[in-house]
Amino acid sequence: MTDRGPVVLLVEDNELNCEMLTRRLTRAGFKVITAADGAQALALMASARPALVLMDMNLPVMDGWTACRRAREDEQLRDIPIIALTAHAMDADRRSALAAGCDDYATKPIDFPELLAKIRRMTAS
Amino acid sequence: MSTDSSQPPAPWSQVLLHAVSDLRILAEAGDKGLEGALREDLQRLLQAATTLEHQVADTANDSHHDQMNSLAAIRGYAEMLQEDLGTDSGSLGDSLTRLLQAVDTAHNDSATAPAPAPQQRNIASEPGFILAVDDLQENRELVARYLSRSGHLVVTAASGEEALRTLADTDVDVVLLDLMMPDMDGREVLRRIKENPEWRATPVIVISGSQDMDGIIACIEAGADDYLFKPFNPVLLQARIKAGIERKRWHDREEQYRQQLERNEKFIRATFGRYLSDEIVTEILERPEGLELGGDLREVTIMMSDIRGFTTLSEQLGPQQVVAMLNRYLGTMTEIIMAHNGTIDEFIGDAILTVFGAPQRRNDDADRAVRCALAMQAAMDGINADNRAAGLPELSTGIALNTGSVIAGNIGSERRSKYGFVGHPMNVTSRIEDHCQGGEILISESTVKKLSGHYTLGERRDLSIRGIEQSVTVQRIEEARHD
Numbered sequence: 001m002t003d004r005g006p007v008v009l010l011v012e013d014n015e016l017n018c019e020m021l022t023r024r025l026t027r028a029g030f031k032v033i034t035a036a037d038g039a040q041a042l043a044l045m046a047s048a049r050p051a052l053v054l055m056d057m058n059l060p061v062m063d064g065w066t067a068c069r070r071a072r073e074d075e076q077l078r079d080i081p082i083i084a085l086t087a088h089a090m091d092a093d094r095r096s097a098l099a100a101g102c103d104d105y106a107t108k109p110i111d112f113p114e115l116l117a118k119i120r121r122m123t124a125s
Numbered sequence: 126m127s128t129d130s131s132q133p134p135a136p137w138s139q140v141l142l143h144a145v146s147d148l149r150i151l152a153e154a155g156d157k158g159l160e161g162a163l164r165e166d167l168q169r170l171l172q173a174a175t176t177l178e179h180q181v182a183d184t185a186n187d188s189h190h191d192q193m194n195s196l197a198a199i200r201g202y203a204e205m206l207q208e209d210l211g212t213d214s215g216s217l218g219d220s221l222t223r224l225l226q227a228v229d230t231a232h233n234d235s236a237t238a239p240a241p242a243p244q245q246r247n248i249a250s251e252p253g254f255i256l257a258v259d260d261l262q263e264n265r266e267l268v269a270r271y272l273s274r275s276g277h278l279v280v281t282a283a284s285g286e287e288a289l290r291t292l293a294d295t296d297v298d299v300v301l302l303d304l305m306m307p308d309m310d311g312r313e314v315l316r317r318i319k320e321n322p323e324w325r326a327t328p329v330i331v332i333s334g335s336q337d338m339d340g341i342i343a344c345i346e347a348g349a350d351d352y353l354f355k356p357f358n359p360v361l362l363q364a365r366i367k368a369g370i371e372r373k374r375w376h377d378r379e380e381q382y383r384q385q386l387e388r389n390e391k392f393i394r395a396t397f398g399r400y401l402s403d404e405i406v407t408e409i410l411e412r413p414e415g416l417e418l419g420g421d422l423r424e425v426t427i428m429m430s431d432i433r434g435f436t437t438l439s440e441q442l443g444p445q446q447v448v449a450m451l452n453r454y455l456g457t458m459t460e461i462i463m464a465h466n467g468t469i470d471e472f473i474g475d476a477i478l479t480v481f482g483a484p485q486r487r488n489d490d491a492d493r494a495v496r497c498a499l500a501m502q503a504a505m506d507g508i509n510a511d512n513r514a515a516g517l518p519e520l521s522t523g524i525a526l527n528t529g530s531v532i533a534g535n536i537g538s539e540r541r542s543k544y545g546f547v548g549h550p551m552n553v554t555s556r557i558e559d560h561c562q563g564g565e566i567l568i569s570e571s572t573v574k575k576l577s578g579h580y581t582l583g584e585r586r587d588l589s590i591r592g593i594e595q596s597v598t599v600q601r602i603e604e605a606r607h608d
Contacts, residue, residue: 014191016173016198023166024201058190058266060281065273096274109197109228112204 005029006051006123011041011067012085013059021054021110028116036060038067045077051123053082054106054115057097065100072101081122085110141227142181145174145199148220163209170202190263200228250367251374252276253298258288258314259332260306264355268301271359272366285309289317292324299369300329302349304340312344319348326376328369332357403463421533425482425546426494426572427554428467430458430501430524432475433563438518450517451475457504465497470546476558480546483533491528491575498524498566499605505564523561525599527554528571549593556590557599570598579606 008030012018022032033048035041038055039062045053053071057064064084071077084097084105097105103122106115152167177195203221210218255277257268265281272279280295282288286309291297300318304311311331318324328350333341341352350372351365394406432438432454439447455472462469462479466487470478479497482490501524509519529550553569561567573582583601590597 014194014198016169016176017194017201019169020173020198020201023169024205027205058270060262060265060283062280063266063269063273065270066278108193109200112201 005031007031007033007048008119008123009033009035009041009044009048009050009053011035011038011053011055011059011064013037013056017056017108024112025119030119038062038064038070041067042070042074042077045071045080046074050080052119053080054085054119055082055102056085057093065096068097068100068102083115083118083122141224141231142174142178144220144224144227145171145178148217148224149174151217151220163206166202166205166209170199170206173198173202190266196228196231200225203228250275250277250363251370252278253366253370253373254278254280254296255299255301255366256280256282256288256291256295256297257301258282258285258306258311259303260284261303264303268362271362275363277366285311285314285317288314292318292321292327297327298373299366300327301332301366302329303332303334304344305334312347315344315347315349326373326380328372330365330369421483422530423483423486423533424528424530425480425533425550426491426526426528426575427531427546427550428477428479428481428494428498428524428526429554429558430477430479430498430522431558431561433521433523433561435475435520438520442517446517449515450512450520453511454508454520457508458501461500461504462497465493465500467494467497468544478551478554480531480533483531483546484544489577491526491572492578494526494572495566495568495576495578495580495602496605498526498568499602502564502566521563523558523563524566525554525558525561525568526566526572526602527557527569527597528575529553552592553590553597556592557588557597560588560599566602567599568602570600573600580604581606 008025010018010021010025010032012021012034013036018034018036022034025032033044033050035044037059041053041055041059042062044050055064055067059067062070068082068084071080071082081103082101084094084100084102086093086097086105086107094105094107104118106118149171152171173195177192177199180192180195203225207218207221207225210221255272257265257272257279259265259268259281260283262283265283269279269281280291280297282291285306288300288302292300302311302314306314315329315331318327318329325348329348330351330353331341331344331349332353332355334355336354341349344352350369353362353365390410393410442450454475455477458477459469462477465481466485467479467481468483470480472478479494481487481494481497487493501522505520505522512519527550529548531546531548531550533546534544550571557567557569568582570585581603583603585598585600587596587598
């Protein structure tokens with residue numbers, strides 16, 4: 001594990017998936033922090049300033065769409081890239097994620113190499 | 126809430142579960158050969174597979190979303206294991222490859238599964254803050270998704286207790302309430318919402334899983350605003366949410382208006398309450414047009430009372446005794462004046478300046494003034510009894526009454542003003558009062574002329590008043606005659 005890697009905030013309420021993705025991202029050299037709902041995610045975005053957010057859209061308390069919209073309305077959080085994790089390969093889901101202000105999306109089950117490439121590109125600067 | 130229709134397991138699940146059991150046998154056989162991280166990842170993979178097996182077996186509770194999450198976890202761990210095993214993967218590698226193929230198939234199959242019908246209509250609505258209460262996560266997610274898409278802000282609660290906490294913390298526009306929940310059920314939540322004065326106005330839409338019309342009717346009687354049966358039509362849900370938000374907004378505006386009125390009333394009571402009786406304030410509030418705050422010349426009866434020799438008295442007592450004695454005296458007098466609907470203009474030390482007939486004119490202004498003065502003198506016995514008990518000297522007061530035209534209105538500067546009176550008759554009253562003996566009430570001729578009640582009056586006396594040429598005729602009032 002390295003502390004030097006960029007910090008990625010993983011927002012995922014499903015424990016299995018959250019654990020798995022944390023593990024994979026950590027292996028890939030990222031420092032991973034996690035949130036289980038949209039409200040927690042917004043709070044962590046503000047306090048931990050992650051380089052990127054991976055956000056599941058179906059979340060309790062505050063869903064991913066709402067959290068994205070709020071983040072985009074917030075001057076402090078506006079610039080943090082968000083990749084939506086959508087459960088379905090449906091166009092509507094992707095579009096609504098992008099409409100809510102996500103920069104990109106990945107469909108579950110995630111093609112990890114592809115996702116990794118996106119994360120690396122977005123955190124490259 | 127579970128849907129009643131149970132579905133057969135998806136065709137992909139057979140292949141996938143087969144691949145999983147394959148892997149499990151291999152894992153048990155070759156477990157010891159794997160090192161730390163690999164072993165851990167394999168355990169996690171199998172754990173995810175177990176979860177998926179349960180989800181697939183539980184056909185009554187078909188949650189596509191949960192299955193996708195399990196699939197995602199299986200795939201992730203399988204890929205990590207493959208990466209770690211490298212080319213020298215052996216039978217475990219083969220098993221993982223088969224598993225990943227099965228996951229792909231499962232994923233593709235479920236992706237081509239019939240998607241929910243696209244929304245035919247979009248109900249345009251003012252965005253609202255919606256609280257969706259349901260014990261089942263997938264139901265909460267479904268509702269959150271529908272409503273977020275139409276621009277509403279959705280918060281969810283998984284139990285009645287959580288819903289009540291959210292209500293306490295936030296200003297919710299509409300509550301979407303599932304009736305069947307463990308612990309605190311929807312009906313109880315509804316009851317608590319409707320018995321709380323702050324939440325009562327928040328529209329509640331109840332959701333019932335069965336077509337239980339009697340249950341719905343009971344809820345509507347208990348204060349629910351609308352209802353839906355599951356599975357509900359998203360367009361209908363939106364239409365009802367829209368109606369709920371409009372109802373809430375209407376109520377909020379009404380509430381705002383009511384608060385504005387209340388503030389106005391509070392302001393008027395605060396401005397006049399110290400000088401006027403509640404009765405007069407209420408009268409002003411009910412007929413504000415009768416109150417002219419601008420300068421206004423009007424005929425009033427003025428009453429001035431003063432304790433005889435108070436200055437000398439106060440020099441002999443300690444300051445605390447003086448204040449205590451004065452407050453008791455003024456308190457009693459104020460109550461009597463208020464009871465007779467007099468307007469206290471001001472307290473000047475131990476003197477009280479009171480006006481009858483402003484801001485509200487009444488036909489019996491002079492009579493009330495006289496009855497008030499008599500009541501004040503009668504109250505002195507009680508005050509003196511208290512003073513004797515407290516070791517304080519006895520007091521006697523003189524009261525003067527005079528009637529004339531004064532200017533009434535808000536007098537003062539912009540920063541500090543009060544409803545008050547100016548005019549010559551005010552000064553004349555004060556001069557008459559100078560002539561009063563202790564226990565005496567002197568009443569000027571102008572007031573006598575206004576009286577309609579009968580009183581025992583003393584002899585007429587002419588007083589020469591400083592500042593006016595003509596003398597003022599006064600009489601002593603002895604008592605009211607009840608004839």
